[in-house]
Amino acid sequence: MSGPSKYIPQSGFEKWLDKRLPIIRFANDTLIDFPTPKNLNYWWTFGGILAIFLILQILTGIVLAMHYVAHVDFAFASIAHIMRDVNYGWLLRNMHMVGASFFFFAVYVHIFRGLYYGSYKEPREVLWGLGVIIFLLMVMTAFMGYVLPWGQMSFWAAKVITNLIGGIPFIGETIVTWLWGGFSVGQPTLNRFYSLHYLLPFVILGVVILHVWALHVPGNNNPTGVEVQDVEKETVPFHPYYTVKDGFAIVVFLMVYAWFVFYGPDLLGHPDNYIPANPQVTPAHIVPEWYFLPFYAILRAIDFDIFIIPAKFGGLAAMLGSILILLAVPWLDTSKIKSMRYRPWGRIAWFVFLANFILLGVCGFMPAEPPWTYIAKAATFVYFAYFLIVLPALGVIESPDMPPKSIADSIHPKADKSGAGNPVNVVVK
Template structure:
């Protein structure tokens, strides 16, 4: 899409530098002249928010790491030290802890948008799979980060999740011991989680760069789901159009974020994590952070431990196969009346699984979790392949420009060509 850069810097120094390392041209091609479909709606602004959140988490995280002590005897105390004695420490910690939630809110919006508008379909398969890898890395990073304050939920959450690996036949126990660095979650576990929690975000940055690269090669999908045919008519330059729109959306998102940091900072957390970790006292209900709850519900819905673990990891792995599971010729759900209904059922099922993940695994809750889990997998493995064959899509606009004109009232305004 972007092709060879035709960018020529205005200053002599810029031209001198550009002929030796064309990094200015790269930036110009990626964030200024890059053509974006003119019909993008606000669901396309979450990518910018995610980039912002990644940087914000790294910045607050580096500041927190300067004051945090990764040791079972001092970790909890060092977090309280940050909250009480470090200048702006309360802000750094609440921004980082709530920032993780904001990151996941944005990524779930981003993913549901991709699911609705068929953004995983050709030619964006690699772009989508890189996104799935980013999601997995995010989950690993967030999980290890939640262990660091070394409260009760940190400890018992780490115990439950690391124990999942013991379900692997033959080598499971050995792998779990290796992960722990001992025979239970203890100081070596905390130390390596801290080390990895610091490493993974930088790996995330690397994959995000690949993700953006792949995006700029394939070009953005759009609500009409038709590819750009005429750059002049179908697209607008990234700057100022997308930058202004992303900027506005980001500030609105920041208002939402700031509300949590300053007014309800502990709403998304769990009271038990303000109790020092105690290996001898198990909390009444061990619940992960909210963004893991749907997957936790799937884990507990399956009666066997190994089956549950396979289902949980499978529920994420299945996303990587979407480009080939969806057989529809039409990308956007706007023109797929039946898929649209199944999609919104899927959204509600995902929310329902989240609710069930927070409830005790007993009685009706388990039955409900099983039904919703069946739909979760059925949506990807049955509905998507079959619907593409049987559904009759509505007429798709020929070009993005046509879609824009149709939406803004001038229905049949065929430009003279």
């Protein structure tokens, strides 16, 4: 929440700098004094976890890049070199590889938390939109990163996904050739993917700064979805209250992460990616990393032409649409109530949506044959229906419970027995 700054420069240098570039004031206002609602639960700690993982991925990635060779003949061997001969190379590479999985796990929790508590609603539409852009950039970065080891899955994932763009009517083929830098996935493709894989994390970092900025204007949402009314009574300074709480959550999350890094670094990957890329041999099942499976299922679900739209382009459009639709959520959800805590039907719909998302992941993993092709189509329909039908309609027809009048009320429910938290049958529009 932006408000008058409480920062008082102490030393002479701070006073001098504050008149010229108030960067210490900025850091103080965003990381120390920032008033944060008292009632945030652990689902709110994933923002901090994501920040830690972005930094972790960038740092391990920079060192890995010092040893990696982006060449079709040497990329695979250079990974083996990192794992065997580079001092602690095995640690860096495992951290980076497992880190990608945990980064995505955390971002999914973060997104679903936002959907549950209505964190995308006024006045946080821009904050949410920036988040969707970060997610999209993460998807691109992770996809290109997966290609770099130049294993079988790397090569074929690159081939399958870039081929999709060829489905764009008229200009598709030209774009694909331009993207590949040739007439197939090869050396120019690997080189540019490496270049972009190094560049995009810093673009993400930039958008994250905007994301944090956009968070600090309206301030945090909270589990009640009721905005802060009394800063003194309802908020605490970010430091030490949330640095210590987020810190605890981060350490616990890192423990799970460390278990995978040290005891199961390959559990989340696919064995085929330890087979060097071979353009002549197609793997039996081409599957992406687990965190892309739901979107891969949506892509494959459109295996039929829609009027004049060929299936290939339809699948690509559905996959992109399934992410881009998130940008429109603030306007698709018509309910005035933010938090699903007070929306009996909305809450059920959210749980169905979550279960459906996991089901899509299973569909993406399974070979594209019945019954999975049918299940994938149904699940794809449910995915889009949640945004295009359920969210717009529920806001009109649902009778929500009455949220507490304020955050302070939710902390002291006894103080007001008259109605807070009790269901009332009024249609809130």
